[in-house]
Amino acid sequence: MSLSIQPVLTVLRRAAPRSTLVVFGAQVLAGAATAWGLLLTTSVLGQLLSGGPDVERLRAALPTLLLLGGVQLARMGMETATSIARAHLVPRVYRVAEEDLFRVSLQVELSSFDDPGFYDQLHRARDRGVMHLEGATTCLVDAFRAAFSVGGAALALLWLHPLLLPILVVALLPEGWAALHAARLQYSGMATTISLTRQVHMMAELATQREAAPEIRTNQAEDYVLSEYRRAAVALQDHLVRMGVAEARATAFGRLLSGLGLVATFVALGMMLRAHWLDLAVAGTAVIAVRSASTALTQLMQMAHGLFEKGLYISDYREFIEQSSRRARPATGVKAPENPQRIELHGVGFHYPDREDRPALRDVSLTIDAGQSIALVGENGSGKTTLAKLIAGLYPPTSGRITWDGVDLRDMAPDSLADRVVMVLQDPIRWPRSARDNVRLGRHQRVDPDARVLHQAAEQARALEVIESLPQGWETLLSRQFRGGQDLSGGQWQRLAVARGLYRDAPLVIWDEPTAPLDARAEHAVYESLRQMARNRTVILITHRLASVRNADRIYFLERGAIVEQGRHEELMRLNGRYAELYRLQTKLHGLDEDSA
């Protein structure tokens, strides 16, 4: 159980130290009030059971009765303080735990996301860990409450007669044992529950996600999704039924034992009464104390059980945070040059995590001078995007070196490196934000008070006409998942991504298939802006449309991760190799002659 308490306490201390103290303090006082209340009850019973007329006895008991009422009132006050403190605690714990998770996820090296183990762990921590950390907080507060309540009753009994404590233990032991047994049963079945629940969730996501909906319908995969869901869900249902029945049996057995414990308590109290070790008032209080302690103990056991269960997920969460902190990108290093004059690759090799046998790049060496326009071409999967990502410093090479003005990228501060790069990727992010944010997020720190640069970027990318046709223009929310939101076509989204790249602006521009989903007019506009940008920037263009790279200063043709041809368009055509072959194929496909393509 300490497994789950420790991380909860750590988060509690950071999220809401004052509320944590209030809960703890209020429950210590509530426990003391329980003990005091029981002692006062003995005294009231003693006065009521003493000899004399009824009115006299009542009058004698009245001050203690009033005090008892006051103590109960104070106890209620402590409970209210605990509830209020808990209301502060729970949402804060959730927020802090989630923020920690997002912080480490945003800081890890990009390669972590290509590691399936990491990705799986991230989702487990996000989907379950945070939620269970919040649930464990509630459990912990209730466990405090129950523990101090049992403690208060035990203290009062010890005060009344030392022998009453062993009697309390005899009365509570069977129930405690039964509750623990039920908790263990749950715990032992938990691994199966988790694994089956994950399978059910996976299919549930597919059945309800907007992205998956069209393809499921066009592939007529509804039956498949439903039957796969049913397979996992029925297994989960049967498993839960088995566990529930076993737990009910254990609980019934516990109740039986608890009844026996109660009988034993009464017998022991009766014997003590007969032997005149106790008077009737103390015996009466002992019965009340045993009953309230046993209720609190059952609660304590239930909470311990809850903590056990949540502990499994919380340890996933904790492990993820620890591992990710080790994977974080270094925050220090040499500042990247403001305007890199020469980018060099020396024998660069690269493979993705767990793909040692399948290198994505092999022995790539090349030099790019400031202001040059470079094109990376080649068939699908030949390594173009990977190469561009390495040049941008997103992945470190697994062999060889990449330098900017002679400085190894590994020695540069990642932040300053990123600052010098614009990268528009093949499948750009569709920010579920306003159209304005979708462009502005290229460089959200940029000072652009009258949005002049923003408009210019949108115009150059032909995104302005898209934005102006939206119901709320720049402020239109671009997500159909929210009321009033709007979706765009693939090409319209791409225009926004291009505008975002233009708005970002940096000395090194990497353009990965920016025009694939664009219509001819938009494509023309994008190349026009690229040409303008290229005047004083270094541009790396990745494309399958070879006609658009004819003017590049140098074209690199990649095949299975290696550069197999390089030169200007005319040189490569003269070489009559792989590039020339593909170029001719394309011109034939589009019914153009080679020179006009």
Ligand SMILES: Nc1ncnc2c1ncn2[C@@H]1O[C@H](COP(=O)(O)OP(=O)(O)OP(=O)(O)O)[C@@H](O)[C@H]1O
């Ligand atoms: N995140 C990844 N994890 C593992 N392997 C990857 C990953 N991304 C790419 N690969 C593999 O690396 C190789 C090179 O991929 P890359 O995306 O660089 O090719 P590309 O030339 O840009 O292809 P395309 O023209 O289809 O965009 C491929 O074999 C691909 O399967």
